[in-house]
Amino acid sequence: MDNKELTKLVVETVIDRLYFETIKDKHITNRLNLKIPIGVSLRHAHLSQKDIDVLFGKGYELQFRNELQPGQYAAKETITLLGPKNILANVRVLAPVRKVSQVEISQTDAFHLGITPPLRDSGQLTGSAGIVLVGPVGCLKLEEGVIKAARHIHFDTINAKKLGIKDGDRVRVIINGDRGLIFNNVLARVDDQYRLELHIDTDEANAAGVKTGDFALLYNSVKGSDFHGYRPFG
Known part of the structure; x- marks a missing residue:
């Protein structure tokens, strides 16, 4: 294991420990590997x-x-x-x-x-x-x-139910890459007819270095926590 791999392992271990110390005894939403297609509006x-x-x-x-x-x-x-x-x-x-x-x-x-x-x-x-x-x-x-x-995600009813997300909720998403960032306060829109997609405007897309067809990851929220501890699903 070289220094780069060792550093990555240490960082991930520390983040995991801080996360679980923060959320213990809290109710956690179902964890899913949910990649969300991005649509630049x-x-x-x-x-x-x-x-x-x-x-x-x-x-x-x-x-x-x-x-x-x-x-x-x-x-x-x-x-x-x-x-x-x-x-x-x-x-x-x-x-x-x-x-x-x-x-x-x-x-x-x-x-x-x-x-x-x-x-x-x-x-x-x-x-x-x-x-x-x-x-x-x-x-x-x-x-x-x-x-x-406001940036928002269109959720189909099935995915929203699995995640415990209701229409009007606010969630977080992470965008990876060279200009990766976290978007807070993403409005959840839930409907039987919707196709899963994150909508952001051109300024937000440029800041994150993404385009239509790229993907974001939904963050796992800790319900009932004032800390609002989040980590990527998966």
Whole structure:
């Protein structure tokens, strides 16, 4: 055993000891080797039919481009975002149609546009930033609706049940590699129709050095612990 291997063994042993000392007598979730596919979420817009009518024409229907999750897809259509400082063109529209329009961008996009959207779970739009939307036949101003979307994992019901995870829970994931890091406060979304996938924005992906199709590992949480001790599954 060379020095590098010995050092690795010592570090892993110390981490294991600290972990088990911290969590003894605590309830631990089921341990699984769960690799989660990563989907990098580019800037995009969810539109109401009312706003689609303004931007693309009365009664316009979005055209399918590619599936994102079962029942959710990227449309062929794009719009332009017009901010106080700059514009962002070719912003993808996602479907299905929403009751209220919502635009999701990264912090870098926000700096470019000159706006300050809050970090929110999808659908939590009260008090969020405004923006002007420009389509091929019209434009409109959203008084609110622009957010930086919270990173999240789509869990199918079977995997979520095995892990003891409920819709709305927050978990941690680890990303390995040269720029590997841990993401805290990852929202769990659970539904029978979901396909397992971690969604992060372009800033987060660049920080971790990952792309769509790479994998993250779910961290094992210690329920009932103020320490919130986590370690990778497996």
